[in-house]
């Protein structure tokens with residue numbers, strides 16, 4: 001199969017969808033890999049390294065004119081003209097972004113296979129997880145940075161000062177993002193509170209990897225109570241494939257002290273904070289009701305070397321699996337079937353169709 005790797009176009013996005021080592025692996029399996037010139041530079045991989053691996057360096061248009069395009073982020077408007085009947089394997093977050101991309105995929109007959117809904121046999125999200133780990137670590141670091149007075153923050157440092165704790169961190173969601181944000185906040189020495197929906201799961205986390213965290217059940221009353229004196233709030237919920245539920249209301253944000261910070265990591269799925277809107281690495285924050293909002297949709301793009309290597313470790317077996325298969329047989333693979341969001345001009349993921357209010361375009365795969 002001909003596999004194309006375009007250069008990412010999202011603002012300050014320096015990840016790339018394949019490493020030279022990954023390209024070599026696919027080529028050894030009999031596939032051809034076409035990498036757009038300079039696609040790897042931001043992650044520290046030169047054009048020569050891809051050539052030495054056996055890949056062909058090509059233009060943007062040629063990287064899209066293939067059987068399967070492998071990307072990092074969703075196609076942007078400037079890339080819609082390249083969409084065709086090829087397979088595109090990337091993060092799509094269709095329910096969280098505008099419906100235009102979905103309409104375009106439907107119109108062109110593109111097969112859209114989404115990293116974020118690919119589930120392994122244990123029900124985990126193996127491709128989302130490494131990026132969530134990076135984003136979770138970063139959420140606490142960014143929150144801590146924007147709490148600085150020179151950033152219009154409260155001037156509270158998250159951490160222990162000669163044994164005394166400073167800073168209250170409240171994290172909504174106890175999955176990969178939530179656990180990593182909590183681990184960093186605990187390591188800094190802040191007081192950390194995590195909200196989840198499954199008491200057993202929270203108990204297990206407390207007994208194993210997060211003994212210092214105070215867990216509480218996620219509901220309106222508890223969240224309202226905890227948020228009021230929080231210095232940093234991290235939004236880390238996920239309802240697979242679906243638009244994120246608005247767990248934190250505008251009134252809750254109004255109840256927070258001026259200079260507090262919220263980091264809405266769930267913004268790629270539309271955001272779990274009512275006052276959030278997507279921001280970029282160049283212009284990452286805005287202030288609403290005195291609260292600093294950080295809502296960057298491609299946080300791991302800030303650390304492309306780490307993120308690219310971690311992402312390709314996760315995607316490579318699936319890229320190979322898709323490339324080795326017939327397109328028509330993909331829907332019979334349990335893991336890939338969950339990842340196929342658009343197929344033969346229909347939305348095949350119910351959560352996406354519901355989130356976009358496009359149930360008339362929904363058709364289950366099998």
Ligand SMILES: NC(=O)c1ccc[n+]([C@@H]2O[C@H](COP(=O)([O-])OP(=O)(O)OC[C@H]3O[C@@H](n4cnc5c(N)ncnc54)[C@H](O)[C@@H]3O)[C@@H](O)[C@H]2O)c1
Nearest residue numbers: 131132135173174175176177218237238265266297298299
């Ligand atoms: N902005 C970015 O750059 C970026 C990067 C990586 C991941 N993300 C996003 O972060 C979000 C979280 O990802 P994840 O990998 O941690 O997912 P996950 O599935 O590992 O965890 C999500 C958690 O949310 C919990 N949850 C669901 N509803 C809840 C509620 N009402 N209250 C409290 N908890 C609730 C679930 O129980 C689950 O534990 C996703 O939307 C993901 O796409 C964003």
